[in-house]
Amino acid sequence: MLPTDAVPSRRPRLVLVAGDVIANTMAGPGLRFVKIAEQLSAVADVTIALGHEGSNAAALADMPFDAREYASHEELVALMVGADIVYGQMVDENAVRQAVQSGTRFIFDLYNAVPAEAIGSEKIGGFDTQPEMDNVYSQVLSFFRLCMRAGSYFVTSNERQRDFWIGFMLAAKGVMPSSLDGRAATDIVGLLPFGLEDEDPVQASHGIRGKRGIGDDDFVVLWAGGIWDWFDAETPIRAVAALRERRPNVHLVFYGTTHPNALIGRPASVGRAAALARDLGVLDVGVHFIEGWVPASERADYLRDADIAVCAHKDSLETRYAFRTRILDHFWSSLPSVVTEGDWFAEYIAENELGEVVRYGDVEQTATAIERLMSSDVRDQTIGHVQAIRDSWKWSATTRELVEIVANWEERLPVRDLRPIEEAITASHRRIGPLLRLRYRLSHTWVGKIYRRARGR
Structure with a gap:
């Protein structure tokens, strides 16, 4: 731990290497890095490095940090070598090696367990054939082994993930008897889950109601994010189709069908979900797909039009270590949640009475859970529980531990040397x-x- 009389000699120069597109329209990973950069700017001179196609530094013009676009390996290395600290997720491996050798200290953002997430995906690195998928996956593991040895500190989303990454780190020899130096697991891997805006959501216009035949008196169930390989959109679709036979005012709305990162685009799972809705006779009647991607700055228009939110996933290896960032939008907009069992958030939602937890693939139970929350008394009580936990999830709270680490960087971030x-x-x-x-x-x-x-x- 940091001695109470230790004072850093100066504010560090910190570069965040964005792991996804950052522009006016961006997904969760991009938004996360912007919010973390904003919080860290209080204790460091922050520059966010943008290298993904579609990123736009001008979108960050009003932020309390600098934004720089880079177009080559050499430009990225120059940014990293000139920093005291680099914060990143998936960063060029050779650039990491060069920066570590120059004395730069690394903080790696491990907020999702990528190895567990990728192993069951339909495509890995754009491939859906063998041995290409295994080869790319092996490269992913190799990269994270490097991270374990190069990182001075790591952050992740919850205790399950902390155990996952500590195990990975021990296997990768990221911590050795010579480098442990009396540190506890919490000194090596901190918690920094996704956060909420400090301000409440403000609706500028209606994103859902008054459109697609959805009126003010209809009951809107929102799927607030993409439909990735490990999600189960079919169960909520079947549940709403069945429920509409007796409650025809129920509508299920999906937003986020096409990722702003062109490498991800529109997953095949979106087409399968739409085909099922068409087969059940509810496409564009009770089940609606909003094409494209909702800009982060506009998502309140959709969230505030919803009555509840749903997030369903498959029973897979990914589920055990998942952290569903979209759930934070449920909390931000005070929406009760209907979620599938098995992940960390399901336990949290059940424990704090923030919604309904249902079994994997159980259409009847999902329909019952939605109908239960259609009761204004039940929904109002659940909303009260959601509002009671919101402050603990604001970005100012979730980043507090990292801000302290960076403020005291010379003591808390050991210099690493990959060579020995x-x-x-x-x-x-x-x-x-x-x-x-x-x-x-x-x-x-x-x-x-x-x-x-x-x-x-």
């Missing part, structure tokens, strides 16, 4: 590799069988 670690790993492989290969060969011969029987006796 990687040399030790290489030497270890030279010593142990032949023994492991010998053991493997022996275990598959009659010698190995005799050895195992002897051990059994």
Whole structure:
């Protein structure tokens, strides 16, 4: 921990390498980096580096930090080497190595468990065939192993993810007996979940009501985000189609069908969801898809038109370590939630009575949960519970721990040196590799069988 009398010698120069498109229209990852940059500007001289196609530095003109666009590896390296601290998520591997060698300290944002998220995706790195998917996935793992060794500090979203990344770090030799230095897990991996705007949402115009045949008296269930591979849009669609037979004023609205990052675009899962709604006879009648992507600055127009929000996912490996950032928009706009069991937020919502938690793929239970929240008494009570927890999720609260770390950066961020670690790993492989290969060969011969029987006796 930082001694009480320790005072940093100066404000650090901090570069945030944006992990996604940052412009007037952006998704959660871009919005996250803008908000973190805004909070860190109180204790550091912050520059946000924009390299994704479609990013626009002019969109950040009124922010309390600088924005720089880069178009080459060399430009990125120059930005990083000139910084005391680099904050990033998926950063060019060679640039990381060069910056670490120059003395730059890294904070890696691990707010989603990318290895668990990617492994079950329909496409990885644009591929949906083997062995290409495994090859790209192996490169992803290799990158995060580098992060574990290069990072001075890490942030993630919840305790499940902290355990995930600590395990990954130990396996990657990101912490060694020589570098632990008495630190606890919380000194190495902090918590920085997605946050809420400090100001309440203000609706400038109607995004949903008065359009698509949805009136003021209709009940709007909002799916507030994209439909990615691990989500289950089909269960809410089937639930609303069934519910409309007795409650025809129920409407399910999807926004965020096409990601602003061209590398992601419009997932195939959107087409499948729309096809199901068409087959059930509710497309553009009770189930509506808003094409494109709702700009972050306009999402209040849609959130404030909703009565409740829904987020459903599949039973997958990704679910265990997921953090559904869209749930924070539910909280921001005081919307009760209907969510699927299995992830961290499902437990949090159940514990704090913020909505309804349903079983995987259970159409009947999902319809019942929506209908229960159609009761004004139940909904009003749930809204009260949501409003009671909102302050703890504001960006000023979720970033507090990181702001303290950066304010005291010289004490809290150890300088890393990749060379001794990687040399030790290489030497270890030279010593142990032949023994492991010998053991493997022996275990598959009659010698190995005799050895195992002897051990059994």
